[in-house]
Amino acid sequence: MADTSDLVLDVKNLKTVFFTNSGLFKAVDDVSFTVKRGETLAIVGESGCGKSVTALSLMRLVSDPPGRIVGGSIMLEGTDLLALDEAAMRKIRGNRISMIFQEPMTSLNPVIRIGDQIVEAVRLHRNLSTKEARNIAVEMLHLVRIPEPARRAREYPHQLSGGMRQRAMIAMALACRPALLIADEPTTALDVTIQAQILALILDLQKELGTGLVLITHDLGVVAQTAQRVIVMYAGRKVEEASVEALFAAPKHPYTRGLMASIPAVPAPGIAAQERLNEIPGTVPSLVRLPKGCAFAPRCKLAVKRCEAEYPPLADWGGGHLAACWRAADVAEVA
Amino acid sequence: MFAYLVRRLLLMLVTLIGISIVIFFLLRIVPGNIVDILFAAAGYVDPADKVDLEKQLGIDQPLVVQYLHWIGGLLHGDLGYSYVSEKPALQEILPRIPITARLAGLALLFSASIGIPLGVISAVKQGSRIDYALRVVSLSGLSLPSFWLGLLVLTASVAMFGQMPIFNPNPQSLGEAFATYCIPAMVVGFRSSALTMRITRSSMLEVLRQDYIRTARAKGASDAAVNYHHALKNAILPVITVIGIEAAFLIGGLIVTETVFNIPGVARFLVEAIRWRDYPIVQNLVMLIAVVVVSANFIVDMLYAVFDPRIRYTD
Numbered sequence: 001m002a003d004t005s006d007l008v009l010d011v012k013n014l015k016t017v018f019f020t021n022s023g024l025f026k027a028v029d030d031v032s033f034t035v036k037r038g039e040t041l042a043i044v045g046e047s048g049c050g051k052s053v054t055a056l057s058l059m060r061l062v063s064d065p066p067g068r069i070v071g072g073s074i075m076l077e078g079t080d081l082l083a084l085d086e087a088a089m090r091k092i093r094g095n096r097i098s099m100i101f102q103e104p105m106t107s108l109n110p111v112i113r114i115g116d117q118i119v120e121a122v123r124l125h126r127n128l129s130t131k132e133a134r135n136i137a138v139e140m141l142h143l144v145r146i147p148e149p150a151r152r153a154r155e156y157p158h159q160l161s162g163g164m165r166q167r168a169m170i171a172m173a174l175a176c177r178p179a180l181l182i183a184d185e186p187t188t189a190l191d192v193t194i195q196a197q198i199l200a201l202i203l204d205l206q207k208e209l210g211t212g213l214v215l216i217t218h219d220l221g222v223v224a225q226t227a228q229r230v231i232v233m234y235a236g237r238k239v240e241e242a243s244v245e246a247l248f249a250a251p252k253h254p255y256t257r258g259l260m261a262s263i264p265a266v267p268a269p270g271i272a273a274q275e276r277l278n279e280i281p282g283t284v285p286s287l288v289r290l291p292k293g294c295a296f297a298p299r300c301k302l303a304v305k306r307c308e309a310e311y312p313p314l315a316d317w318g319g320g321h322l323a324a325c326w327r328a329a330d331v332a333e334v335a
Numbered sequence: 336m337f338a339y340l341v342r343r344l345l346l347m348l349v350t351l352i353g354i355s356i357v358i359f360f361l362l363r364i365v366p367g368n369i370v371d372i373l374f375a376a377a378g379y380v381d382p383a384d385k386v387d388l389e390k391q392l393g394i395d396q397p398l399v400v401q402y403l404h405w406i407g408g409l410l411h412g413d414l415g416y417s418y419v420s421e422k423p424a425l426q427e428i429l430p431r432i433p434i435t436a437r438l439a440g441l442a443l444l445f446s447a448s449i450g451i452p453l454g455v456i457s458a459v460k461q462g463s464r465i466d467y468a469l470r471v472v473s474l475s476g477l478s479l480p481s482f483w484l485g486l487l488v489l490t491a492s493v494a495m496f497g498q499m500p501i502f503n504p505n506p507q508s509l510g511e512a513f514a515t516y517c518i519p520a521m522v523v524g525f526r527s528s529a530l531t532m533r534i535t536r537s538s539m540l541e542v543l544r545q546d547y548i549r550t551a552r553a554k555g556a557s558d559a560a561v562n563y564h565h566a567l568k569n570a571i572l573p574v575i576t577v578i579g580i581e582a583a584f585l586i587g588g589l590i591v592t593e594t595v596f597n598i599p600g601v602a603r604f605l606v607e608a609i610r611w612r613d614y615p616i617v618q619n620l621v622m623l624i625a626v627v628v629v630s631a632n633f634i635v636d637m638l639y640a641v642f643d644p645r646i647r648y649t650d
Contacts, residue, residue, distance in 0.1 A: 061552055094555035101553075106546040111568045111643055121554045156644040172554070 008212035009035040015071035025287035027053040029236040035212040042227035050236040095125040098173040102185040104166035108157040115153025140171035163194035235295035242321040252323030339648040415615035435600035441520035446527035454535020476529025485595035527581040538570040579635035583628040
């Protein structure tokens with residue numbers, strides 16, 4: 001591991017569970033990762049794999065009941081967030097750690113002016129007059145490349161397009177210059193053309209402000225463009241972690257391999273397109289009744305007896321490339 | 336916006352004309368008129384006198400003529416004369432308005448200032464003991480008729496203090512003013528505060544699930560700021576609608592409550608006027624109530640635009 005003083009976020013053995021009528025389920029099970037200043041960590045996985053709950057756990061915004069963080073530690077700039085009381089946590093939320101959500105259409109309060117929503121974020125954490133905060137709000141809107149920021153600040157969310165709203169969300173999230181920004185599928189709800197713009201914007205601002213970024217996505221294309229390191233999650237667990245280059249060059253977990261294979265390729269001219277997209281057979285198991293062994297085993301082509309009996313530990317395959325698979329060595333052989 | 340307002344005001348005028356027709360003819364359908372009642376009370380009297388009196392009061396004329404006569408007078412500010420007191424109807428009605436207005440205003444204030452915060456608390460603490468307790472209280476508010484609650488209050492005050500609040504037109508102390516206006520207002524307002532609470536609760540529950548509430552928390556906003564600033568601002572619209580409708584219903588509640596508490600307001604006066612078939616008083620009073628209801632609706636629609644920037648009345 002590199003110089004630890006550079007670490008913005010150090011999550012160890014995070015465990016978040018939900019108590020439901022059908023039983024207890026582990027949405028996040030023993031997940032660890034770190035983020036350095038200015039670094040982008042991508043968390044990848046299917047719907048329901050625990051990505052978003054991980055993000056909400058970092059913010060300590062998992063609603064309790066039914067959810068609760070039951071173990072681990074979340075060190076943000078040396079402070080353990082799980083040890084803080086709610087009032088101290090509020091001082092950190094939106095200030096040192098902030099979050100952009102998936103749905104720009106519904107994530108802004110429809111009855112409060114855009115500018116005022118940013119002003120609120122600023123004034124919650126900085127001892128500024130409304131006027132000074134308003135100037136910062138307009139500045140932030142300018143920073144996220146919203147044209148005519150002073151006029152837009154006086155408008156309501158419904159007067160802005162989806163892309164504009166997501167820009168406003170980013171402006172709000174970055175208004176206090178947080179050390180860590182969590183972006184939970186920030187572009188999923190947007191048009192493809194806007195997606196690229198928003199991603200580029202987030203990365204530019206991250207570079208400019210030196211923010212650590214946790215990017216949650218199911219889109220490996222986005223990961224390849226943006227992240228330095230990647231975590232792949234499956235059924236609440238981290239199944240693989242590697243640098244982007246290592247992951248795309250040689251995935252060690254069959255699930256990661258499956259995800260990559262299911263990206264539709266653009267056929268070369270003259271060659272007929274594949275008739276059917278590759279898919280991973282089966283579905284994500286119910287988190288209430290997880291198999292004893294590897295959760296991916298029922299869907300895995302490589303699965304052997306051992307996979308069903310024992311959960312594979314995360315093993316280092318060199319250069320910090322971690323994978324939890326008994327057959328990691330054989331993954332490369334299977335196309 | 337201007338064109339919308341003009342259209343809206345014209346529509347209100349049409350509504351009021353419709354109401355005036357309905358009031359007028361419904362009142363005439365009710366069997367008996369003031370002359371019948373007077374003569375019945377007096378025993379046998381010469382039928383010629385009866386015809387004479389009917390002529391004097393103008394109730395022998397065709398209904399359409401009577402109606403036009405009333406509306407014509409109304410437009411000139413002439414409401415006619417009370418059959419009973421023989422004083423101008425306006426003189427009879429005007430001094431009673433402030434009493435009822437004060438009661439209704441206090442009741443609405445009571446209903447909003449109790450119902451909205453309790454509704455918020457109940458929603459925020461959904462499923463807790465306090466939520467259940469508040470819901471039981473509000474259910475009782477909805478199921479207790481205000482006249483019965485009024486009687487309970489009067490009985491209780493006699494049992495506990497040996498006296499009951501008597502209407503005092505010029506209260507000398509705060510205590511007297513409280514007994515005169517606040518107690519009846521609370522009795523009437525209890526029901527609508529219960530309704531306001533329930534609507535606030537369900538509307539808040541809906542809003543608290545929204546994404547922007549999570550955004551507000553992610554900013555580091557306090558619970559109070561999230562609940563009252565972010566959530567209530569969005570949840571208030573249905574509450575305003577209900578309070579607007581309640582403003583109209585309140586008058587019905589006041590008729591009974593003014594009678595129970597013996598308050599000389601408009602509402603009790605209306606009941607007496609109906610008993611005497613005092614047409615000028617009844618039709619003008621009901622018209623007044625109609626104007627209040629139609630205006631309340633108008634105000635509610637305007638408040639929508641104030642509270643929700645997405646609602647704009649364009650042409």
